[in-house]
Amino acid sequence: MTDSRRWVWLAGLLFLGWLFYQLRPVLSPFLVGMLLAYLGDPLVDRLERLGLSRTIGVALVFGLFGVILLDLLLVMLPLLGRQLVRLYELVPQMLDWLQHIALPWGQEMLGLPGDFWRFDKLKTVVSGYLGPTTDIATTLLSGVTTSGLALLGWLANLLLIPVVGFYLLRDWDLMVHKLRGLLPRNREEQVVGLVAECHEVLGAFVRGQLLVMLALGLIYAGGLMLVGLDLGLLIGLLAGLASIVPYLGFVVGFGAALVAALFQFQGFELYPLLGVAAVFTVGQMLESMLLTPLLVGDRIGMHPVAVIFAILAGGQLFGFTGVLLALPVAAIIMVLLRHAHDFYKLSDLYGQSSSGPDDPPSTA
Known part of the structure; x- marks a missing residue:
């Protein structure tokens, strides 16, 4: 590749990164829809092998997803709602318990001065913000009226997810085939091998x-x-x-x-x-x-510190969209870095150590 082509590719990548950053507020439903399509594609492929058309298979898979989601909502949502209300009621009592029991005990054990814990102000602020528990509906209603546009935008994004997911899942194999047809002919086998390895890692993470x-x-x-x-x-x-x-x-x-x-x-x-x-x-x-070991295996191989950094970095750069993308992108980068490491070891830049490349370090 000539220098001019390298600069063109670099400029194109920078433009795509800038465009992605600018569009991050509207990307969430498309990313979630892509995730649904990625999860559902193996099921649809199995239905196709049984003789069903792609569209019917997609409809059946989405119906299955909908039944599972509806069952979870009908069973879990009332239970979670009651527990959230209970938590709402318990916050002032928990502050009382901390102030009169837990903190005095810790103060006595640690020998702290009597006015070390200034808890009255915190309790007043929290209790005043929460208000009486009977005002939950009023609080929610006021929040809805003051941020109605944000709520409508959130609902629109929520409704977009099944629509985007349905069309992506229906045309998934076609899009993959067209993308493969755009690859440079002399690099197709290498790129397909890298994509297959990334697919294995992503499948292990997303499904497992x-x-x-x-x-x-x-x-x-x-x-x-x-x-x-x-x-x-x-x-x-x-x-x-x-x-x-x-x-x-x-x-x-x-x-x-x-x-x-x-x-x-x-x-x-x-x-x-x-x-x-x-x-x-x-x-x-x-x-x-x-x-x-059973559901994920050792195919991801990401260090816990790398996982934490990826999630924090994604959230800092792109908000909720970045959190959704953090670990899949980190898994792909890990695969690419592994191959880059292998290429580096074979390059003239790495060279050959006088003691041999595989000799272990001395422990003396």
């Missing part, structure tokens, strides 16, 4: 990691509800969602469940605390020994 998150959310929520924790469902599902980052779900869920148990049972009762510890210990053991 989402199933792991769902399973952990159900394990944590069911276990905490069996322990008798009032907010067990809410904390368990949040811990499952946070499990997208390795060990974050365990840390966040275990910490929140301990605080909720200490407040609900008014002290250090042994049974609920041991129950919370047992739930998260069992969940973590199942994740490391069964769920992750």
Whole structure:
């Protein structure tokens, strides 16, 4: 490739990056629709092999997605709604418990001065913001009226997701075929190999990691509800969602469940605390020994620090859209870097060490 062509490619990539950054507020429904199409394509391909047309197969898969989503909404939404209302009611009481029980105990244990904790102001601010629990509907109504345009935009994006997903899934194989036809003929095999490897990593993450998150959310929520924790469902599902980052779900869920148990049972009762510890210990053991090896395997190979950095960087650069794209893009970059590392080792720039490239470092 000549220097002029390199500059043209670089300018094109910079323009695409700038365009993506400018369009990030409207990309979310298209990205979610693309995710649905990516998840549903193997199912539609199987239906096609059974003799159904592509359009009928897409309709059946979307109907399956809709039934699953509707069942989750009918079962989970009322339970989550009740727990959110309960959390709304408990916040002032939790602040009271912290102020009169937990913090004085910590103050006495640590030998802190009497006015070290200034909790009255925080309680006043939080209680004043929440207001009486009977005003939830009024608060929501006022929020809707003051941000009506934002709500309409959010609803429009939500309605766009199934439309975009349906058409992308219907034409998925056709788009892949046309994109492959645009590849340079002398580089087609190499590019297709890279895309196949990226597809393997993405499939392991998208399908495997989402199933792991769902399973952990159900394990944590069911276990905490069996322990008798009032907010067990809410904390368990949040811990499952946070499990997208390795060990974050365990840390966040275990910490929140301990605080909720200490407040609900008014002290250090042994049974609920041991129950919370047992739930998260069992969940973590199942994740490391069964769920992750079975559903994800070792095909992603991303370090936990890299996962955290990717999510934070994506959110900082592109907001919610960046969070959606962070780990898939990081997985693709990881595959490309792996090949770049192999090319570097074979290049003249790397050279040859006098002791041999594979000699281990001295431990003396």
